Amino acid sequence: xxxxxxxxxxxxxxxxxxxxxxxxxxxxxxxxxxxxxxxxxxxxxxxxxxxxxxxxxxxxxxxxxxxxxxxxxxxxxxxxxxxxxxxxxxxxxxxxxxxxxxxxxxxxxxxxxxxxxxxxxxxxxxxxxxxxxxxxxxxxxxxxxxxxxxxxxxxxxxxxxxxxxxxxxxxxxxxxxxxxxxxxxxxxxxxxxxxxxxxxxxxxxxxxxxxxxxxxxxxxxxxxxxxxxxxxxxxxxxxxxxxxxxxxxxxxxxxxxxxxxxxxxxxxxxxxxxxxxxxxxxxxxxxxxxxxxxxxxxxxxxxx
Amino acid sequence: xxxxxxxxxxxxxxxxxxxxxxxxxxxxxxxxxxxxxxxxxxxxxxxxxxxxxxxxxxxxxxxxxxxxxxxxxxxxxxxxxxxxxxxxxxxxxxxxxxxxxxxxxxxxxxxxxxxxxxxxxxxxxxxxxxxxxxxxxxxxxxxxxxxxxxxxxxxxxxxxxxxxxxxxxxxxxxxxxxxxxxxxxxxxxxxxxxxxxxxxxxxxxxxxxxxxxxxxxxxxxxxxxxxxxxxxxxxxxxxxxxxxxxxxxxxxxxxxxxxxxxxxxxxxxxxxxxxxxxxxxxxxxxx
Numbered sequence: 001x002x003x004x005x006x007x008x009x010x011x012x013x014x015x016x017x018x019x020x021x022x023x024x025x026x027x028x029x030x031x032x033x034x035x036x037x038x039x040x041x042x043x044x045x046x047x048x049x050x051x052x053x054x055x056x057x058x059x060x061x062x063x064x065x066x067x068x069x070x071x072x073x074x075x076x077x078x079x080x081x082x083x084x085x086x087x088x089x090x091x092x093x094x095x096x097x098x099x100x101x102x103x104x105x106x107x108x109x110x111x112x113x114x115x116x117x118x119x120x121x122x123x124x125x126x127x128x129x130x131x132x133x134x135x136x137x138x139x140x141x142x143x144x145x146x147x148x149x150x151x152x153x154x155x156x157x158x159x160x161x162x163x164x165x166x167x168x169x170x171x172x173x174x175x176x177x178x179x180x181x182x183x184x185x186x187x188x189x190x191x192x193x194x195x196x197x198x199x200x201x202x203x204x205x206x207x208x209x210x211x212x213x214x215x216x217x218x219x220x221x222x223x224x225x226x227x228x229x230x231x232x233x234x235x236x237x238x239x240x241x242x243x244x245x246x247x248x249x250x251x252x253x254x255x256x257x258x259x260x261x262x263x264x265x266x267x268x269x270x271x272x273x274x275x276x277x278x279x280x281x282x283x284x285x286x287x288x289x290x291x292x293x294x295x296x297x298x299x300x301x302x303x304x
Numbered sequence: 305x306x307x308x309x310x311x312x313x314x315x316x317x318x319x320x321x322x323x324x325x326x327x328x329x330x331x332x333x334x335x336x337x338x339x340x341x342x343x344x345x346x347x348x349x350x351x352x353x354x355x356x357x358x359x360x361x362x363x364x365x366x367x368x369x370x371x372x373x374x375x376x377x378x379x380x381x382x383x384x385x386x387x388x389x390x391x392x393x394x395x396x397x398x399x400x401x402x403x404x405x406x407x408x409x410x411x412x413x414x415x416x417x418x419x420x421x422x423x424x425x426x427x428x429x430x431x432x433x434x435x436x437x438x439x440x441x442x443x444x445x446x447x448x449x450x451x452x453x454x455x456x457x458x459x460x461x462x463x464x465x466x467x468x469x470x471x472x473x474x475x476x477x478x479x480x481x482x483x484x485x486x487x488x489x490x491x492x493x494x495x496x497x498x499x500x501x502x503x504x505x506x507x508x509x510x511x512x513x514x515x516x517x518x519x520x521x522x523x524x525x526x527x528x529x530x531x532x533x534x535x536x537x538x539x540x541x542x543x544x545x546x547x548x549x550x551x552x553x554x555x556x557x558x559x560x561x562x563x564x565x566x567x568x569x570x571x572x573x574x575x576x577x578x579x580x581x582x583x584x585x586x587x588x589x590x591x
Contacts, residue, residue: 038408038409049461125570177331298419
């Protein structure tokens, strides 16, 4: 890390404190009208494509009988369980591994540096080809995984999409494969922003391995980890692509998540209101996560 | 004694990290290898892959068929490729433009005091985009944008912009506001401050956010699947999914198309990778 980067990484806190005292009483700032003009394009996008569709969706799903119909359907309860497992396991395993691996990539060995571009490939690879490939890899005896199992170990692999738990596991593994590199890169970036002196000080005090992780890395990266996990949770609850391409909901809709179920209802079942109701039923979980996220970002700003 | 033990420890650490490197290589490359394996198969139609872990007689036939549009499912391949490109680049451009304007306003002007405005973009994520696709289709019909590429761009920008604003605002805290103030004192207009100071200094973050938007557009599937119905307006992603859903489609063509489709984002991504780390990173740690 160059000295410039170190100054950049350590600097903002000091700069911010300075700025705050100067900036509390705005002086030569631009006119409010200008500021509004700058936000206007985003505000237009936000109103046209966020506020309006949400309001429209809530209006479509306003009839309480829709929710009674959902709850009466055992498929819905199963889907809720699948979504919880897919998101809960997928996000947390992915984030935790990403945090550990970001530390691994900090090691100064040329073969670890050389691995990084290859490791990031899944993120650069578009999800449709990637998940289609996962689907065919796990298709059964014809698939690559079972072919390897029989060629190398001489055992017949399972029929991955005939069993609910295997199929659900396949979805989760494909999901982790696709998105772990992105978050690893984010944590890697976060770690490189930790001034080298902190590591050195910790080393002088004899902290290494687990103790360095628990007492140096976690407190410094804790809030970043929280923010990223919350963001990723929100994005994953709405993930349609993974399940619709890897397991296709098989066997017989038993691995569907809310996003795929809603779209089945709306476009194949021709019941758009029921589809919207199915996905809107996740709002009681989503809204607290958004509030938590805002708070986590808020503490970050006040701690600057 | 102590020295011998520390050497043993070092060998163990290096050894296990080598094992991890090999494991990660296999983990990252297996699905890509699987795509190649299928794409290199010479036979059209159903393929017997039982027990095959490397191509017995590899052939580029399927790539040739896709590139020359020599099969009915790929007869509009280059047009669809162009559509994907249009969506990807437009999403990238508009996200960077709208995101940088908004982050400038929210981070560098009087509006920065506003907690409400600063957090409003995150509300977008309260309802994930795939959930919104149902009302969105109705909406697009009323905006007269059904079955157009702009509908997809709009959806992508909607989803990419909040993250872009978040990253840009964090990165912007690294640029001393004294620079802006000096420019105001010299009589610069807000547009000049934005163009001459803000944009040039924000380059790494803009590249990071642009790459993010491009990859988001290239990864996006549900809106394209639901909103684009005609073959001419279709994207490669939807075309691949069509292959996937039709029973008699040759898998090797599908995988060849998928591999070609994967190239542009990979190229752009590695070209901009230098900036990525810098862009995502800084500001990430405050707190």
